[in-house]
Amino acid sequence: MRTVLVSDPSERLLSLEGVRKSYATGEGPVQVLAGVDMNLAPGESLALTGESGSGKSTLLHLAAGLDSADEGRIVVAGHDISQAGDTERARLRRGTVGLVFQQFNLIPSLDVAANLAxxxxxxxxxxxxxxAELADALGLTACLHRYPEQLSGGQQQRVAIGRTLAARPRLVLADEPTGNLDEATGDAVMALFLRLVSQTGAGLLMVTHSTRLAGRLHGRLQLSAGRVA
Amino acid sequence: MRVALAALLSHWRRSPLQLAMLLLGLALATALWSGVQAINAEARASYAEAAATLGQDRLARITAQGPIPQETYVDLRRAGWRVSPVIEGRVRIDERRSLRLIGIEPLTLPAPAQQVEFGEGDALLPFLTAPGLIFAAPETLARMEGADLPPLREAQGIPPGTGLIDIGQAQRLLRMEGLVSHLLLDPDAPRPGELPEGLRLVPPDSESDVARLTDSFHLNLTAFGLLSFAVGLFIVHSAIGLAFEQRRPMFRTLRALGVTARTLTGLLLAELVLFALLAGVAGLALGYLVAALLLPDVAATLRGLYGAEVPGTLAFRPGWAAAGLGIALLGTLVSASQSLWRVAHLPLLAPAQPRAWAVASERALLRQAAAAAGLLILAGALLLWGRGVVAAFVLLAALLLGAALLLPVLLAGVLRLAQRAARGPIAQWFWADTRQQLPGLSLALMALLLALAANIGVGTMVSSFRLTFTGWLDQRLAFELYLSAPDQVTADRIADWLEPRAEAVLPIVRAETEVLGQPAQLYGMADHATYRENWPLLAEEPGVWDRLAGGDWALVNEQLARRERLAPGDPIRLPGWEGRIAAIYSDYGNPSAQVILGIDRFFALHPEAERRRYGIRVAPARAEALAEELRAAFDLPDETLIDQASLKGFSLQVFERTFAVTAALNVLTLGVAGLAMFASLMVLSGMRLPQLAPVWAMGLTKARLARLEMLRTLLLASGTLVAALPLGLALAWVLLAVVNVQAFGWRLPMHVFPLDWLTLGALALGAAALAAAVPVRRLARLRPADLLRVFANER
Structure with missing residues (x-):
């Protein structure tokens, strides 16, 4: 396992301190994150790995301000979002964070060009x-006026990546972005994704199961039973 | 097969709301339809009973133009005619109650007319001797409680609101001593010769006049019931369609596991039949309740408008229940036919994802537009060439259905334009997303359109009718007092007494006649300023009143003019008279043809006509005092003298009751449409998460998304309201200018009431907001974990 890259505190883009999160289930609360600490610097890319149920996606959602932690501190681009309200977290997602999901999650009622923008x-x-540069780089120029349902999975994921990067977010959070694609398409899309992220200078935290993909990033964070292993 | 059925039914266990909406929609549709049918069945049974009273449906009658003197009856009996006398009339009990009395002579009554079993004489004696005995139906007995009448006894088979009594007692109660209304002829006895002059033989008639007169009224009710049923079916169609789409992957899995297409279709059909029967039974119970609630108003309307007696209580008829279940089953199968056809033709290897249910293809919209155009063309053709009430209702149906189909096409066009004009990303997404929601909501919006248009249309018709009717009453009821003297001698004495006390005393004289081969009422009109200044003329020749007074010209009512396509100046012929039409006048509420001649010409034709009725002009402030003096001077019963205000009040009361039923059905239809909207929004809200979660993730708060959802619903409802306005006005025009003319023979001018539209608009938007409130609140209160599931692919 490669060592986790710990950034200089003064340059932290994302910082988590003692973050805990549990979910209520029929059999009682289940602790998903049991005190996670981590940091990410601008321009840095970090792979988040771990077995299923280890809390990878939950950590990503907390970092994006999609959900709130039970305990701990989360700071994104200098803003402490641990106690932030819905509106403040929405503003953060709108202005600072870019999200890429395994399910693409494009807006079905808008065409590719409108989705990208x-x-x-x-x-x-x-x-x-x-x-336009992004559309060209992602090979989407020919399908700008098509709707998501008219695209292949690979094309849809490229649109999702383009949509995120077009906003030039400071922090990109990706949850298995190529998990729904075959290996060859996944590799091609990932290569593009990493090149473009590095071109924008954004920080990247990416959930992946693939050791091979994790190896292409600056560092790796292994989660196990809700803690950094 | 049982396993497959269990798998299919498991969908409903997981979507109880969807099941509830399906059952509720079907139950409501059945309830409104069968409720109206129950009312119609009850009324028709009463008409049939009335037609069979005293065997009139089997016995010939002898009648005259007015009451027949008792001596004539005696002469006929002496001449060998086996006839039995009958007297009919209405006796007023108090302000709110009256009783139709039929006086019979039980000893001479022909066998088929034996209505009451007199037993071993224990009823006959009290029946024949003072104070007499009245036989009546149980509900009539209950209604007459406390009335100042001879003793009442329960008897089956007598129409509601009617009492059977000995003729002598009836003559006394009706103040018609020495007179009979008609004579029943024994069918088994030979006829000894020709009838004396002035008497006429009327053959038996299986359908009462009332049944014929009320046909249009019942057709109106049926049309409303059908509209409510159609609106309810929109909910059913929507719920079934959605359930089928959601279960599409399950259908494929079942097919892949070896269930044949036929078995699958059969299982779905069985499931639908089960639901239809469940909802049908609930709908029947609800329909019975609706009918029971509406029946008293309908009965009052029929009594006031047509003099038709219908009981205010409802009987349970098995035929009605079977028909109700049948229509529930038929409605379900019609609503599900498209989905069933798709399942039967489901390709096994097609992708298993649910079809983009919410995305309407341009082709589907084009098809819908073409169907709408076809229906609107049919409506236009019927408007130009259709004849009769049925054609008028088909025109209404084609217009409403065509417009409803056109609504999503129009809304899609408007939304496309709005999307193009939108600037910001949220506005652009909002319009695009609204367009995407449109197919899912279109059925509910179509139901709302129909309900709103019906509301505007019927509201405009009723308000136009009310305005015209009130003005018309002011014109027609120009006399301050109306007198109906009990006999000719009293009438003459009263006329002399009134001469120095009133401004004018004008006779109202009437005879039966025949015009263009149909029976008609003939009136004689005195030449007086009261008529010249007030009579409501629709079309006229110049100098109409002088022409009428001259004796060679006549006035005809609108019904007759429309039926026979008559215009002022046209020739017209009556028995013994030939002349021209001077004018056409409005005559609302009267289904018969009517002709008016100058009074001198009238008496030249009908010298036998009695002058027992008079219109009295007097200063309005003096009217009440004069009436009191008149009653005191001649010991007149209350009903012989009616003042203008009471008559107007009574007429308006009848009018309001007539439309009370319509208003109730209107509100129910709007309620069903609101429910359709609620059902669609609730069902769609469950499918919205994958569309809303990405937008939320990109930085829109749930509260803002909820506000946008509410705004979307209100905008769609507003668009529907805007479309409903011209449709409602078109509907009103068709009702006033086509249906009314075909059904009743008169046409009403149309008036518009924009304030009513504002009220309805506020009501519709309120209903839409209410329908959207629950799903919107649900969205605003979603936990992040629910939205995050969309990204985690755990849904």
Missing amino acids: FQARLAGRHDPEWQ
Whole structure:
């Protein structure tokens, strides 16, 4: 296992301290995260690995402000979101964070061009030239006026990546972005993704099961039973 | 097969709300339809009973133009005619109650007319001797409690609101001593010769006049019931369609595991039949309740408008229940036919994901637009060339259905334009997403459109009718007092007495006649300013009143003019008279043809006509005092003298009751449409998460998403309301200018009431907001974990 890269505290883009999270189930509460500490610097990329149920996705969701922790401190780009309300966390997602999911989660009612522009326009950072560059780099120029349901899985994931990067987020959070694609397509999409993330200078935290993919990032964080192993 | 059925039914266990909506929609549709049918069945049974009273459906009658003197009856008996006298009339009990009395002579009554079993004479003696005995139906007995009448005794088979009594007692109670209404002819006895002049033989009639008169009224009710049923079926269609789409992967799995297409379709059909029967029974119970609640108003309307007696209580008829279950079953199968066809033709190897149910293809919209255009063309053709009440209702159905099908096409177009014009990303997403929701909501919106249009249309018709009717009553009821003297001698004495006390005393004289081969009422009209200034003329020749007074011209009512396509200036012929039409006048509420001649010409044709009825002009402030003096001077019973205000009040009361039923059905239909909206929004809300979660993840709060969801519902409801306005007005126009003319023979001018639209608009938006409130609240209160499941692919 490669060592976890610990960033200089003054340059932290994402910082988690003693983060705990549990979910209520029919059989009582289940602790998913049991005190996680981690840091990520701008431009740094980190793979989040671990067996199923180890809390990878939960950690990613907390970092994105999609959910709130039971305990601990989460700081994103200098903002402590641990106690932040719904509106503040929504503002953070809109302006600072970019999310890429395994399920693509495109907006089915908008065409590819509108999907690509959507988050950038929400963040108030829409740059048509950069979007065109991205569309070209992702091989989407020919299908800008198609709707998500008319695309293949690989194409849909490329649109999802393009949508995230078009907004130039400072922090990119990805949850197994190529998990739904075959190996060859997944490798091609991942290569593009990493190249473009590094081009924007964003920090990247990516959940993956693949050791091979994890090896292509700056560092790796292994979760086990809700703790950093 | 049992395993497959259990798998299919497991869907409903997991979606109880969907099942509840399906059953509720079907139950409501059945309830409104069968409720109306129960009312119609009850009324028709009463008409049949009335037609069979005293065997009138089997016995010929001898009648005259007015009451027959008792001596004529005696002369006929002496001449060998086996006839039995009957007297009919209404006796007023108090302000709110009256009783139709039929006086008979039990000893001469022909066998088929024996209505009451007099037993071993224990009833006959009290029946024949003072104070007499009245036989009546149980509900009539209950209604007459405390009335100042001879003793009442229960008897079956007598129409409601009617009492059977000895003719002598009836003559006394009706103040018609020495008179009979008609004579029943014994069918087994030979006829000794020709009838004396003035008497007429009327053959037996199996259908009462009332049944014929009320046909249009019942057709109106049926049409409303059908509309409510159609609106209810929108919910059913929506729920079934969605359930089928959601179970599509299950269908494929079952097929892949060896269940044949035929078995699968059969199982689904069995499931639907089970639901239809369950909801049908609930619908029948609800329908019975609706009918029981509405029947008193309907009965009052029929009594007021047509003099038809219908009991205010409802009987349970097995035929009605069977028909109700049948229509529930038929409605379910019609609603499910498209889905069943798809299942039967499901390709086994097609992708198993649910079809993009919420995405309407352009082709589907085009098909819908084409169907709508076809229906609207049919409506146009019926407007131009259709004849009769049925054609008028088919025109209404084609117009409503065509417009409903066109609604999603129009809304999709407007949303497309809005999306193009949108600037910000949220606005752009909002319009695009609304467009995507449209197919899922379109059935509910169509139901809302129909309910709103029916509301606007019927509301406009009723308000136009009320406005016209009130103005017309002011014109027609121009006399301050109306007198019906008990006999000619009293009438003459009263006329002389009134001469110095009133501004004018004008006779109202009437005879039966025949015009263009149909029976008609003939009136004689005095030449007086009261008529010249007030009579409601629709079309006229110049100098109409002078022409009428001259004797060679006549006035005809609108019904007759429309039926026979008559216009002012056209020739017209009556028995013994030939002339031209001077004018056409409005005559609302009267189903018969009517002709008016100048009073001199009238008496030249009908010298026998009695002058017992008068219209009295007097200063309005003096009217009440004069009436009191008149009653005191001649010992007149209350009903002989009616003042204008009471008559107007009574007419307006009848009018309001007539439309009370319509208003109730209107509100119920709107309620069903609101429920359809609620059902669709609730069902869709469960499917919305994958569409909303990404937008939430990208930085829109749940509260904002909830607000946008509410705004979307309100915008769609507003769009539907805007579309409902012209449709409602078109509906009102068809009701006023086509249905009314075909059903009743008169046409009403249309008035618009924008304030009513504002009220309805607020009500509709309120209903839409209420329907959206639960799903929106649910969205605003979603836990992040619920939304995160979308990303974790755990749904």
